[in-house]
Amino acid sequence: xxxxxxxxxxxxxxxxxxxxxxxxxxxxxxxxxxxxxxxxxxxxxxxxxxxxxxxxxxxxxxxxxxxxxxxxxxxxxxxx
Numbered sequence: 001x002x003x004x005x006x007x008x009x010x011x012x013x014x015x016x017x018x019x020x021x022x023x024x025x026x027x028x029x030x031x032x033x034x035x036x037x038x039x040x041x042x043x044x045x046x047x048x049x050x051x052x053x054x055x056x057x058x059x060x061x062x063x064x065x066x067x068x069x070x071x072x073x074x075x076x077x078x079x080x
Contacts, residue, residue: 045053057067 057064
């Protein structure tokens with residue numbers, strides 16, 4: 001039967017942990033909530049409508065999000 005050597009326990013090679021005063025406080029610092037975070041708005045549209053919408057936005061050098069926002073603001077203002 002083969003002899004199996006027992007492994008010696010390895011010591012901590014990283015050294016002692018930092019003192020409480022030296023440790024970073026980044027876990028206790030709360031990050032403020034970002035109010036300008038974007039949210040997904042998912043819905044299906046007709047492929048022809050998407051093509052017209054995207055073309056309209058591209059020809060005016062604006063994003064589709066900007067176009068949708070402007071269209072909604074106009075609609076909301078005029079349909080109260």
